[in-house]
Every structure is written in C-alpha cells, then in structure tokens.
Amino acid sequence: MNIKQLLSEKVSAAMVMAGLPEGTNPAVSLSSRPNFGDYQANGVMGAAKKLKINPRELATTVVDHLDLAGIADHIELAGPGFINIHLDKSWLAAQLANMTDDEKLGVTQRGATQEDKKQTVVVDYSAPNLAKEMHVGHLRSTIIGDAVVRALEFRGDKVIRQNHMGDWGTQFGMLLAHLSDKLNANEVAETALSDLENFYREAKVRFDNEEGFADRARDYVVKLQGGDKDCLVLWKLFIDISIAHSEDIYQKLNVTLTRDDIMGESAYNEDLPKVVNELMTKGIAEVSEGAKVVFINEMANKDGDAPVFIIQKTGGGYLYATTDLSACRYRSDELKADRIIIFTDARQSLHFKQVEIVARKAELLPEHVGYDHCPFGMMMGDDGKPFKTRTGGTIKLAELLDEAIVRAKAVIKEKNPDYPEDKLNEIAAKVGIGAVKFADLSKNRTSDYIFNWKTMLSFEGATAPYLQYAYSRIQSIFSKAEIAQANFSADISIIEPQEKALALKLLQLEEVLDAVISESMPNLLCNYLYELASLYMSFYEACPILKEGIDPAVKQSRLALCLSISRTLKQGLDILGIEVMERM
Ligand code: ARG
Secondary structure (H helix, E strand, O other), X not given: OOHHHHHHHHHHHHHHHOOOOOOOOOOXXXXXXXXXXXXXXXXXXXXXHHHOOOHHHHHHHXXXXXXXXXXXXXXXXXOOOEEEEEEOHHHHHHHHHHXXXXXXXXXXXXXOOOOOOOOEEEEEOOOOEOOOOOEOHHHXXXXXHHHHHHHHHHXXXXXXXXXXXXXXXOHHHHHHHHHHHHHHOOOOHHHHOOOHHHHHHHHHHHXXXXXXXXXXXXXXXXXXXXXXXXXXXXXXXHHHHHHHHHHHHHHHHOOOOOHHHEOOHHHHHHHHHHHHHHHHHOOOOEEEOOEEEEEOHHHOOOOOOOOEEEEEOOOOOEOXXXXXXXXXXXXXXXXXXXXXXXXXXXXXXXXXXXXXXXXXXXXXXXXXXXXXXXXXXXXEOOOOOEOOOOOOOOOEHHHHHHHHHHHHHHHHHHHOOOOOHHHHHHHHHHHHHHHHHHHHHOOOOOOOEEOOHHHHOOOOOOOHHHHHHHHHHHHHHHHHHOOOOOOOOOOOOOOOHHHHHHHHHHOOHHHHHHHHHHHOOOHHHHHHHHHHHHHHHHHHHHOOOOOOOOOHHHHHHHHHHHHHHHHHHHHHHHHXXXXXXXXX
C-alpha cells in the first residue's frame, strides 16, 4: 500500500481529463499541517504557469474530475491552486486491517505489477582489508549496506551480496615473508596470527628496517600473484583466520553476510590481464612512462589536462582500480545485475567515478546497469576529530562492540536492579549493539557524525533504546490484557486525532522503504520509526486502552492499532538489523 502513489495516479488522471498533457507531475506529498488535509497535490500551479492560465480555475476543473470516492472524506481547494485531500477514516481503517493481516505489512512485492519489475541488485559492502582486524572505519559500510540489502529483500528484489574483501594487495608480500619466518621457527599459524594487528605491526617494522626483508616481501608478492603453490598455502592460512575474525563481528552486529558472500580482490586475479588487454585493443588504454593508463578526458580540467587512471603499473602489477573494472564485468555479465550499489567512505568517490567512466567506455558495464557508489562520512570523536583511541590508534571494532554491551548493561541494571544476570546480559547485547547501529544509521550517511555513548544509550530521543522500549511497552499491554497477539484480530475504528495520525504513519511504510532503496539511505527508515514510536507515546497518553469501564469495541480497536504498531516497529528495526525484546 502506497497512498502517495495511489493519490498521484488519481490526480494525474484528473489532470489529463482537465486537458493537461499526459505525464504532468501531480506533485502529491504529505501535508505539512493537518488543516491542509492529509495529503496535498500542488502540481496544478506549475502546470498552469507553463500554459499561462489561471491556476485557481485549472485546479477547480481538476477537482471536478478527481474521483476519490470512498478514499477521501473531502477535497478542498486552497490558495492559488493547492488541492488538499482529507482521507476517509473508514478507508484508512480498512487499509490498516489489510496491512496488519499481511506478513509483509501491506508492502507490495516487486513483480506484482508490470511496471514494478523485480530487479537483481548487487550490493558491495563491508569489504574489510584482511591484513588487519576490522576497525571502526568498516562499521559504516557494513551496517548501512546490510540495512539497504534487507530493505531490498523485504520489498521483493533479488539481492546478491558481494563482500569485496581486500585480500590481495602488496601488503601480503611482507605478511607472508614474516609468517614464513615464524613457521620456520616452529610457531603455530593460529598463535602467530591470533593478534592480527600486532602481526601486521611486526611485519611493517621489519619491512621498514630490516635489510633484505623488503626485497623478500616483493618476491613474495610476485610469487603469490603468479600462483605459486607454497605461497598460496601461507596466504590461505592468513585469509581463513582473518575471515573468521570478521565472521565473529558480523554475528555480533547481527549482519546477514556469510562466507558465501565473499568475492574478494583475489577472485579477480586471472581476469586482470584480460581486462588490460581489452582496454589496450579497444584503444581506450595506452602506454605512458612504462605503465598502462587511461586518460579520462571526460574529467579534464579547463587547461585540458585529463586525470590519469592507471590500470597496470610499470613492473606489471595490477591495481585496486583494475580489480574494480573486472568486478564491473563480472557483476553485469555473470551476476546479471540491473543495479550495482557500493558502500565505501567518501574518500573513494573519485575512484568510483573514474571506474564507471572507464567501464562504460570499455563496455564492461552496459548502459542499462545502474552503478551507484554510495559514499559516507566519518565517525568523529567528541573532540570533532576522527574517532581514535586515547593514544591516537585506530579503534578495533570488536572492542567497540564489547564496550557498547558493557555500557548498555550498566544502563539497564540501573533501571532494573533486580534482573538476573543472564537476563541482563541478553538485554544488554540487544540494546548495546542496537544503540551503536541506530546512532550510525540514523544520520544522513553523507555527513560525518560525532560518536557519543551517552546520547546513543539514552531512553529519550531518536535512539535504539527508545524504540525498543516503545516496542516492549506494547508487549506489556498485551500481557496485562492476557491476550495472545498471534491470533488477535479486531476491527479498527479511527476516532481520536492521535489514532488517525498513527494510521497515516503506519500506512507510509512502503513509501519510506522505497525512498530508502532508491537513495540508499537507511536514515529515512530510522526517522520513520522514531516518528511512529513518538506518535504511539502520545496516543498512549491520550487514548486509554485497558481502563476500567472502557467500551469493549474501543478497547479492541485500540489493541488492534497497538498490534499494527508493534509489528511495524519490529519489522522496521529488523530491516536495520536491530533486535527487540518483550521486556526491558
Ligand atoms: N577494501 C576496501 C576498503 O577497505 C573497500 C572495497 C570496496 N569495494 C570495491 N569494489 N572497491 O577501503
């Protein structure tokens, strides 16, 4: 159910009947104030201006043709040509009943109509660099990507996750050289690699200071990329251990990525020479100072200097960029993507712009395949500088998440001193992880944001605990009323303004999800859920449910409304990968 879309179709039809050209934008939107109706159609003004006719007269004709029988209570004309639509309460109640009964909460499934085709969407997210442990920099890609993936799936699209792990860079040369020395000294791989961060640091110190080590490291890179068996065995040890690390994190974060979704840089190794050859043959790439490069004329500055995009280094090595070109081909040809979405921090924006230009020119990425690089800003500390440990080191993601749980536990314990330990732990994990995720997901992804424990764990404002609390309050109403939600169903009648506001909000779910999907912006869903929970709180204050002497039909109706809110909150939070609980 998408009210905005339905009204847009109706108003468009009326506009055509009023003599306006097919395709004129009806400009339907939610009204900013209740006295302007529930929805407004403002498209008449623009159309009248174009045709140089009186907007008010045109609006009158459009309204004459506008058939909203059964849907709207009344339609009113305001100002120079605004059309204000007041929806009918029983129509809203009927839509709500359909929504509550449906396991997809009334969200139309892609493919249900001819116009709304099911798409294959390849989503590239998380993608940590395996030589290191995951740090806070990979949090955003991982959780924003996962929320968009879940929204796409809920709407019925086919999603193919691609975890483009950095498992193949030159850094592996130094790591393999260091690891082979350790194994020669009879160390066990698991022990040597138990602290990846430390291992990386040791290797780097040797690389920078020890004579001959850097050369050995470079030999290892060449051997590894050439497919040397012994090297691959060492490399595999490394990869397996670091993948296991990331899997722990994914599980803790309640993220849907699995081992099957990994398609790391190494997977493209064999295709890289082919990509370079193809670009050379097509005359897109050329040799410049020994390297193979593409001059991107489309991005030339005003003096005509084009940026250089290197696809093969002088010594023959391939680059991150070459791999991304190969990935374009794989995703469109093999995976049959209609759209590719990539989540990385904003510093890679130029890289992906260049990849797209080159890939399109080389026909590795057909015109009909969408290519959306979705950049995000950085996590900042309270001091407004990039989020670091006190000593200026990068913060390991695993440690950050553990701290979230410890802090959440303290907050919950303060509220409920007599909860048993195991219950506290269970709630703390859901609240702590939820708080970190919601704080991040609720920000417009393109901007930097300040990471602050206190605000994210607060029970007030747009936070995970606030939403989780709203959910568990509804659960306690049902348990007080001794009603099982599973089989509960009742007619809803919308009487009070708070009830109408809730009904309107609940029926906006599809509209919001579509915006989340098209813009790759989970913050829109966060805002929506926060508004829904706030409306519920006002409804709860204004409209008694279990009060003695209440009309049984009103009680049933309000319970039905509560059920719809509870399902929507749970489902919405699930799309964000945040769990709820019966009591907190
Ligand atoms: N491993 C990269 C990083 O940590 C992100 C990879 C993103 N995906 C891609 N196709 N390049 O920055």
